[in-house]
Amino acid sequence: MTTSQHTQMPTPPDFFVPLTRMPPVLPAARKAELVYKIKALLKEQNAVLVAHYYVDAELQALAEETGGYIADSLEMARFGKAHSATTLVVAGVRFMGETAKILSQNKRVLMPTLEATCSLDLSCPAQTFSDFCDQHPDYSVVVYANTSAAVKARADWVVTSSIAVDVVAHLTAQGKKVLWAPDKYLGQYVERVTGADMLRWQGACVVHEEFKSQGIAQLKLQHPEAGILVHPESPAEVIAMADVVGSTTQLIKAAAQLPHPTFIVATDRGIFYKMQQAAPDKLLLEAPTGGTSATCQSCAHCPWMAMNTLENLAQTLETGNNEIWVDPAIGERAMIPLNRMLDFAKTRQSAAKSPA
Ligand code: 13P
Ligand code: SF4
Numbered sequence: 001m002t003t004s005q006h007t008q009m010p011t012p013p014d015f016f017v018p019l020t021r022m023p024p025v026l027p028a029a030r031k032a033e034l035v036y037k038i039k040a041l042l043k044e045q046n047a048v049l050v051a052h053y054y055v056d057a058e059l060q061a062l063a064e065e066t067g068g069y070i071a072d073s074l075e076m077a078r079f080g081k082a083h084s085a086t087t088l089v090v091a092g093v094r095f096m097g098e099t100a101k102i103l104s105q106n107k108r109v110l111m112p113t114l115e116a117t118c119s120l121d122l123s124c125p126a127q128t129f130s131d132f133c134d135q136h137p138d139y140s141v142v143v144y145a146n147t148s149a150a151v152k153a154r155a156d157w158v159v160t161s162s163i164a165v166d167v168v169a170h171l172t173a174q175g176k177k178v179l180w181a182p183d184k185y186l187g188q189y190v191e192r193v194t195g196a197d198m199l200r201w202q203g204a205c206v207v208h209e210e211f212k213s214q215g216i217a218q219l220k221l222q223h224p225e226a227g228i229l230v231h232p233e234s235p236a237e238v239i240a241m242a243d244v245v246g247s248t249t250q251l252i253k254a255a256a257q258l259p260h261p262t263f264i265v266a267t268d269r270g271i272f273y274k275m276q277q278a279a280p281d282k283l284l285l286e287a288p289t290g291g292t293s294a295t296c297q298s299c300a301h302c303p304w305m306a307m308n309t310l311e312n313l314a315q316t317l318e319t320g321n322n323e324i325w326v327d328p329a330i331g332e333r334a335m336i337p338l339n340r341m342l343d344f345a346k347t348r349q350s351a352a353k354s355p356a
């Protein structure tokens with residue numbers, strides 16, 4: 001029996017989840033004008049655009065065309081830190097901008113909107129979390145990247161979905177117990193794979209939580225040839241159906257490398273832009289969410305990622321508004337577990353590359 005079964009976890013607060021709105025369809029001439037303007041401003045300001053796979057395809061294409069980067073949250077952090085640009089423009093959600101700032105304190109970090117947050121971040125208020133950690137001093141505190149700078153500052157480790165299993169397995173091998181926050185599904189998955197002794201916060205991603213195993217099973221009956229790709233923020237019964245469970249980058253690689261001609265994909269549909277590029281001959285199907293009764297709130301697209309548009313990106317570059325600011329003391333403290341993760345990832349990578 002794991003420790004989590006004995007401990008009362010704090011209840012995450014209620015918060016408002018906006019409905020996902022698709023960006024307005026712009027006339028071609030307006031779109032071309034904005035793209036032209038953004039490209040010129042990026043150059044003029046020695047700025048680079050770093051986009052997450054879940055933002056609108058037009059923003060992803062722009063990152064590609066301007067020497068920027070499209071990535072999962074771990075690679076976004078790495079890229080921004082290593083890049084020589086003096087301004088990082090992060091198209092994604094708030095924690096991604098904050099992470100970029102923490103790792104590159106001497107760079108200006110802009111975001112198309114500061115409203116773009118994340119249900120996991122909202123589920124984990126820094127003070128409640130810190131108090132809970134204080135009550136469990138014998139646990140290593142591991143937090144998902146989808147958290148505020150202040151929550152990261154209270155952690156021993158930060159992890160992203162691409163490295164969570166490896167980090168927790170590493171801690172478990174050292175005989176450590178893990179206090180995990182905030183995603184309950186990812187935590188449950190990590191606990192199952194690693195056998196860790198974990199206390200799990202009870203947050204969830206509003207997008208992945210909506211994937212339905214029954215709907216996926218029905219779709220699989222119509223496409224028996226399909227492989228199933230699942231992001232680990234999804235519920236356990238959805239993860240149980242997966243051929244591959246992984247971060248956004250890992251799922252894109254799987255689509256390219258696995259032999260299946262078709263994939264059912266349980267993650268934000270923004271990923272289809274890069275996934276289809278990586279696997280041009282394959283049929284990609286969205287995993288069902290709330291179904292035909294329209295009970296899904298996000299319907300496989302993050303409401304906060306969807307707030308990034310060509311228009312607010314151009315505006316930010318024009319005005320310099322929406323600069324990310326992180327309290328320097330919090331930033332200094334949060335940098336420790338973030339760098340621990342990046343160093344750990346680097347060591348893993350070089351170990352994987354070196355001949356046995
Ligand atoms: P990745 O680290 O896999 O990109 O996930 C970030 C995220 O917010 C998923 O919902
Ligand atoms: Fe957060 Fe989910 Fe949106 Fe990712 S998809 S940013 S986890 S709400």
